[in-house]
Amino acid sequence: MDNAxxxxxxxxxHTRDLTDKTWTETTVLIISVPEARIFGNAYVLARPNLGVTLSSVILAEGFCRQPYEVDFTDPQMxxxxxxxxxxxxxxxxxxxxxxxxxxYHMQYKNALGAASFDLTFEGLHEPFDPHDPNQNPLLELDRETANDSRKGNEWENGHFEVKGRIRGELELRGKTYQVESNEGMDHSWGPRPEVGTRSVSWVSINFxxxxxxxxxxxMRIERGQVFYDKIRFGYVVENGEVFGLIDGTIEAERVDMLAFSNHVTATDVRGRKHEFFGSAIAGHPWYTFNPSHVCYQSLFRYERGSAVGYGEMGDIFGLDYLAERMSRHGRLK
Structure with a gap:
């Protein structure tokens, strides 16, 4: 993927080995109505060599610690x-x-009439490819830790990210919302066995x-506490131009694994430093995008001068990673 x-x-x-039954392609759109504290995702995971697809739509208002508090979930395998x-x-x-x-244009209508949306995504820049050394200055460092099982192989083969405007309409259990937000869209592809060892945070900040x-x-868990390591890759977009990150850190406070506040710092290739303190306005555990993982995702509010921005922070854990460190039989507890 060099110079891709x-x-x-x-x-x-993508072109693939047709005998590899683990080949997977995914795409996800983050959906939010910040003024109503509505937050969720539309996710698709396709395994073309097996001829099957998993699709998960989740929408919730405010904070939901238990599955029954989530307003709408439709996982279809x-x-x-x-x-x-x-x-x-x-x-x-x-x-x-x-x-x-x-x-992208995404439309959805639940068979039971519980939720629907009609949303367009308009990208603001050329896609960011973490495998392109011209875009990702941390590529070689990332390769040195390729055997770190926490990273997973979801982004090892092919991946792109785009930030953009999301516009349209959303209906949730009889109530209609206008969607005017800014977030990300991505696509990943490659072999992907599901072993539940991932531990990585996905942070998005949008103005x-x-x-x-x-x-x-x-991320890593030590004695029941979550800690964030140095950034794996990242970028900033300013007025349509993309600049890779050379450094970044996260600290967060959480309740029942959901992040409620965070402190994010980053430095881009120009040497410009960026710092944000975020407060969550919604969040829930998202179990339905992948049976071997959970994403504790929160919608954060940020300030940048007089401007207000929002973005998802998703802490993705393999269920085996959590069990090994936090269950009664966890050997690393």
């Missing part, structure tokens, strides 16, 4: 895999179309066209 450039073709299924990954409809009511990695930032940061 993300093109229109990367929105589609073993849906037929579409022939195209840039223009398709699934049997759960989700339709996705894209004319390139910067632009519209002026500024956005993304960080992927490995």
């Amino acid at each position: 450039v993300i093109t229109h073709a990367d929105t589609e299924f 073993h849906l037929p895999c579409p022939d195209s990954f840039s223009n398709y409809s699934l049997q759960n009511g989700l339709t996705v179309s894209s004319d390139g990695p910067r632009n 519209g066209e002026d500024f956005a930032m993304h960080m992927a940061v490995p």
